[in-house]
Amino acid sequence: MASIRKRPDGAWRARYRDGDGREHARHFERKIDAQRWLDEVTATVVTGMYVDPRAGVELWDAWIDAWIARQAWAAGTVIAAETALRSVPWRRRQMGQVKPSDVQAWVAGETKRGLAASTVRTRLNYVQMAFRAAVLDQVIAKSPAASARPPRVRRSEASMDVLTLEQSAAVLEASGAFRPFVEVCLFAGLRLGEAAGLQLGDVNFLGRSVSVRRQVQGSSIASAELVAPKYGSERSVFVPGALMSSLSAHVAAESITAADEQLFRTPRGDLYQRNNAGEVWRGIRGRVGLPASVTLHTLRHTFASNLIASGCDVVTVQRALGHSQPSITLNVYSHLWPSAEDKTRAATADHMASIAALADSVRTVEGKPQVSGGAYR
Template sequence: MASITQRDDGVWRARYRDAAGKEHARHFALKRDAQRWLNEVAAAVVTGQYVDPKAGKITWSDWTSAWMQRQTWAEGTHEAATVAVSSVPWKSGSVGTVNASHVQAWIAGELKRGLAPSTIKTRLNYVQMAFRAAVVDRIIATNPTAGVKPPRARKLEATMRVLGPDEVHAVLEAAGEFRGFVEVCVFAGMRLGEAAGLQLADINFLGRSIRVARQVQGSTIKAAKLVPPKYHSERTVYVPGELTASLSAHVARNAVTDPEEQLFTTPLGRLWNRNNAAGEWRRIREEVGLPEDITLHTLRHTFASNLIASGCDVVTVQRALGHSTPSITLNVYSHLWPSAEDKTRAATADFMALAARPTASVRATS
C-alpha cells in the first residue's frame, strides 16, 4: 500500500508499508520526486532487492560481530577476520553509509602505512565477505566492495627466496638446540606451527616418515595451544633416514620418552609459538648473514623447490606440503616447474642428437 498526500505547508508526503506492515515515509518538495521514490521502492520489491531503509543504520562493529559469531571458523581464522574488520576507518559508522570510495581510500591508506599487498588483500577479502553477507541478509542493497581490487603484489617468482645447500648448511651449524626444528622445516616442509606441534609418537623412525597431526596456534606463550592442523593439512611426510637419525639423536639428547611429549620445546620447556620461534630464527639469520626477507617459511619453500627440481609431480608436492588442492600448489610454485619451452627444447635436443648419428643399417647400405 502506497500513497502521496500534500501537507498544509505544501510539502508532499510519500509513504508505503513493507511486507511486515511497517510504514515508511519521506517528504519531497515536488510531487514527481515523491512518485519517483515510490516507483523505485516498488521496483526493488518486484525484483527482490528491497531493503528496509533503517536496516543499514546498524554499525559496522555490531554487524561484523554478529556475523562472525555465526561462522564455523577455526580460531586462527576468526582472529584474522577480527583484525581485518577492525582495521577499517568506518568501524563506528553505519554499514549503509559506506561506499566504494571509502573502501578504496582505506586500501590506499593501508598501503601508505607500509602494509604488504598480500596482507591488504587478506583484509579486503574478509571485509568483502562481511559486506556480501549484509547484502544477503538485506542489511544493504548493494555491496560497496564489489569491483574493488587489492593493490598489485610482486610476482611470486620475483619475491620467493629459497636457500642453497651452502646456506642451509650454515643455518644448521648456527641453529644449536633449535637445529631439529629447522631440519623438519627444510627437509620435511613443515609450517612453523606444525613443527612446533610435533610429538614423539609422530616420528616413525623405522618407517622414515613424520605424521602431521596437530599444530601450535597463537603468537605468545600465554596464547599458544595445540589444535588440529589447517584443514586438509593432516598428512604423512616421507623423509630420508638421515633426518630420522638426526631426530633420534635429538630425542636421546633431550631425554624425550613419553609418546605424547613435545618433540621441540623452548629452553624453559614451553611450546614454541610464532613469536619466540621467529625470534630464534632472527638470531640464526643474523649469525649467518642472511637478509631479513628470509623467514622460517623460506625453509618450506626450499623444501618444495627441491622436490620440484628432483622431478616430483604436482600431486606429490601437494601431498607433501599439505595443500588442499593441486591448484594451490601450482598457484604458489608453478614458476619452479620447467616451462613448456624448456621441455620443448630438451625434447628436440635429444631428437637432434639421435638424428645426428647414422644408424648401423644406414652405414651398411652406404
C-alpha cells in the same frame, strides 16, 4: 500490502509493509510521486534488491561483531578477520555511510604505512566479504568495497627466497639445539606452527614418515595452543632415513617417551610459537649472514623447490605441502617448474642425441660402414 491516501492537509501518504511486517511511509505533495515511490519499492522487492530504509544506520563495529559470531571459523581465522575489520577508519560510522572512495583510501593508507601487498590484499578480502554479507542480509543496497583495487603483489619469482645448498648447510651448522626443528621445516616442508605441534606419535620411524595432525597457534607463550591444522593440511610426509636418524637422536637426548609428548619445546619447556621460534631463527640467520627476508618459511619454499627440481608433479608437491588444492601450489610455485619452452628444448635435444648416437653406432660396425639399398642394417 501498499496504499496511497490523501491526508486532511492535502499531502498524499504512501505506505507499505516489508517482509517482517514493519510499516514504512512517506508523504508527497502529488499522488503521482507517491505512486512512483511505491512502484520503485515494489520493483526492488521483485528483483531481490529491496533494502530496509532504516537498515544502513547500524554501526560498522556492531554489525561486524554479530557477523563474525555467526561464522563457523577456526580461531586463527577469527583473529585474522578481526585484525582486518578493526583496521578500517569507519568503525564508528553507519554501514550505509561508507563510500567506495573511503575503502580505496583505506587500501592506499595501509599500503603507504608499509604493510606488505599480500597483507593488504588479505585485509581487503575480509572487508569485501563483510560488505557482501551485508548486501545479502539487505543491510545495504550495494557494497562500497566491490570496486576497490588492491595493491599489486610482486611476482613469486621476484619475492620468494630459496636457500642454496651452501646456505642450507650453513644454517644447519649454526642451528645448535634448534637443528631438529629446522630440519623438519627444510626436509619435510612443515610450516612453523606444524613443526611446533609435532608429537612423538606423529613420527613413524620405521615407515620414515611424519604426520601433520595439529599445529601451534598464537604469537605468545600465553596465547599458544594446539589446534587442528589448516583445512586440507592434514597429511603424511615421506622423509629420508637421515632425518629419521636425526629425530631419533633428538628424542633420545630429550628423553621423550610418551606418544603425546611434544617433540620440540623451548629450554623453559614452553611451546614454540611465532615469536619465540622467530627469535631463535633470527639468531641463526644473523650468524649465517642471511638477509632479513629469509624467514623460517623460506625453509618450506626450499623444500618445495627441491621437489620440483627433482621432477615431482604438481599433485605430489601439493600433497607434501598440505595445500588444499593444486591451484594453490601452482599460484605459489609455478615459476619453479620448467616452462613449455624448456620442455620442448630438452625433449628435442634428447631426441637429437638419441638419433645421433644410433647413427654413429650403425655407421661403424667393426670399423666398417654397413649400408645396403640406401638403408642402414
